[in-house]
Amino acid sequence: MVNFKGVDILDGAQFSREEIEHILAVTAEFDNRLKTEHKVALADGYLMGALFFEPSTRTRLSFEAAMHRLGGDVIGFADAGATSAKKGESLSDTIRSVDQYVDLIAMRHPQVGAARVAAEAAEAVVLNGGDGAGQHPTQALLDLYTIRTERGGIDGKTVVLCGDLKHGRTVHAGVELYKHYGCRLVFVAPDQLRMPDEITASLKSHGVVVEETTNLEHALADADVFYMTRIQKERFADPAEYERLKGSYILNRELIERVNPGVTILHPLPRVDEIATDVDDLSGAAYFRQMRNGVTTRMALIALVLGLL
Amino acid sequence: MVNFKGVDILDGAQFSREEIEHILAVTAEFDNRLKTEHKVALADGYLMGALFFEPSTRTRLSFEAAMHRLGGDVIGFADAGATSAKKGESLSDTIRSVDQYVDLIAMRHPQVGAARVAAEAAEAVVLNGGDGAGQHPTQALLDLYTIRTERGGIDGKTVVLCGDLKHGRTVHAGVELYKHYGCRLVFVAPDQLRMPDEITASLKSHGVVVEETTNLEHALADADVFYMTRIQKERFADPAEYERLKGSYILNRELIERVNPGVTILHPLPRVDEIATDVDDLSGAAYFRQMRNGVTTRMALIALVLGLL
């Protein structure tokens, strides 16, 4: 029997398939209810702390929207500038203080492992909204939910992950979920930004079929889902190398229509140039629907960890 | 039959007189109800995105107060620093993302036309809270409501607009409303900050009586309403020119009591020196009441565009 009450949501590896299925089922229920209702008032009177030590409009607003759609309230901050961290306070102390005010904490922090530190300090449940290049489990769950709704299922799908796979916390959290569904994973990245070997090795040891390539078009050809991420210029020591490579990792409408018109395109956003805007109107361009699923997935997680279901 | 459900509020020129009258009538109703109630819970469960790409305490808090007084909730940001714009995301993408979370969007942006771009990107209704030197229709409507409540009517009044008429989005939006009421408009500004010729010409072509002068005292003498705006030092290439002129565009108590003690004084605020604080106690000093009308006017607009009335 799955029970998430009081469970911190820290990384993608913490879930069994049964647990993932439960989260996705609750998400589907909220998704359905929000088609006719503006609010599902399960969390009336509950208070969430949205502690964003690093700015993230999208993830912060998504968590806050989820809490409000559940009837709850939110306090918090949008960047570390307004916190006591600059007075020298430890993360643990900041968390233990806010812990006195709220019923659950959603947080983002620039350091890997920060969410775990917070979870140890707080009595309230902690939802990790991204910790440096570490994990981003709520994003991974909403991605999975989007694959199911867009493709009608997850099992056995070919999922291409493309872009900065070295630093991408979204994909790091994601592969921990895909492995429960027998997905074939294809990693497309420049050499400098390859998926870390320990992650690839771990996946293979779990029997996951993993392929690596630098050729986007080849990978696109037989993808069910193409998950694009942003390549950041500042990751390259040599700017010329960045300029040379970035053109290799761009999706545009002509390419998709020629190679694989039925593919589903995901992206955690924000994008810069890696998906041309002429892709947006394709039926497989699911990245804005993916944003909407972020709200319902987080509603599910909040309701579950608060024990409201 | 006036119906604003789903209508973006982008500029002052979009309204017919009948539509303006409907907005003012709803505003009056909320104004009346808030005298005895703290909240008119029409928007319970609705969520507003307050997206301020440029800081504006007054307009942002006014929109947020309006949404809360209607029983709704708010998410958003107070400046662009915490957004993905700095990661290179387009305005359209930011809006399309937030659009997945909320039921309506109130926004301010430093660029002219930004609200229209947002309205095209979003399915949710967009309320323009100021776009650069462009438009600021909600301010114009609250100004009009204030004139009615302070003067007992709008038709045929002499309205003096003074200060920076070149860049003032408030007055640009305002004149589009006054023209429906046969107001006589008097523009008082230094040469560098004159009302743009195309606006003046357009008003005249609609039969509006427009006068221009650089003499504040003369204009004050027969004004029903004197609408003061702030002159910003940075608009002048020559600081000495600014210093020379600014003294010509100051209202003080002595002047008002001598020239036109019955005049109604409006100002969108913040003010610096252009209205001396000794004016505040005059019965015609309506600029703080004008702030209160901002909440009820925005309540009316929110309730109307959401189709709650």
Next chain:
Amino acid sequence: MVNFKGVDILDGAQFSREEIEHILAVTAEFDNRLKTEHKVALADGYLMGALFFEPSTRTRLSFEAAMHRLGGDVIGFADAGATSAKKGESLSDTIRSVDQYVDLIAMRHPQVGAARVAAEAAEAVVLNGGDGAGQHPTQALLDLYTIRTERGGIDGKTVVLCGDLKHGRTVHAGVELYKHYGCRLVFVAPDQLRMPDEITASLKSHGVVVEETTNLEHALADADVFYMTRIQKERFADPAEYERLKGSYILNRELIERVNPGVTILHPLPRVDEIATDVDDLSGAAYFRQMRNGVTTRMALIALVLGLL
């Protein structure tokens, strides 16, 4: 008969013992109710302006949590950067504008006396959340409530105040309350950061027993309550002097267990090094419970000044 409806909460000296007792009794009631409820919905429909002209995560979030736990809503800002102050607007004008939107104002400001200026400008009630090196009455009240709950009473207790007593608005507000309870006060501070003579003299003229020392260990030995505050490096002209002194004003577990294991330790937080983290597990380490009491104390004050009880 104590009646706080409409009363601004500006400094610790404004309260009679009877009034303090009433506030503490209401706090105890909310404290008790929050053990089984998430919200005590007395302020439904009310709107608080949280105006923090100076960042303070803890105090701001505590006020906001209090308002939400009462069922009310909050608008505001977390630092002065997003306000019109930088456009040259006076504090009084900013307050008079927000006053049109809200039912009460909680504020922090870097200047001594700012809360009083605001209270004169606003019709809404003002709660001072700290004004420069001036006052911080809500903190003082929650400290007092914590002493009562931790020690079973306040009367006649020996309270040691340690750290920066010169600039500490918390302790300045606090001594104004302790004097009603016959507390023996011991001040421990380096010479540069002594309690201002006028405060000490005023306390003595009210019959309060006051002692001053630079010896922390001596003071700790017979303390019921040890109230630690942070010493800020920037207060010292000579960094070497700071380095020399700071070691003298540190509480650690070994010291407490050796000298006075039964003492209650308070701190307004954030702390840096002045309380070692090995103290946190001692039963007398009450500073995180003190944070929780901040919410209930502020709930009591909000409910009282709004006349909801």
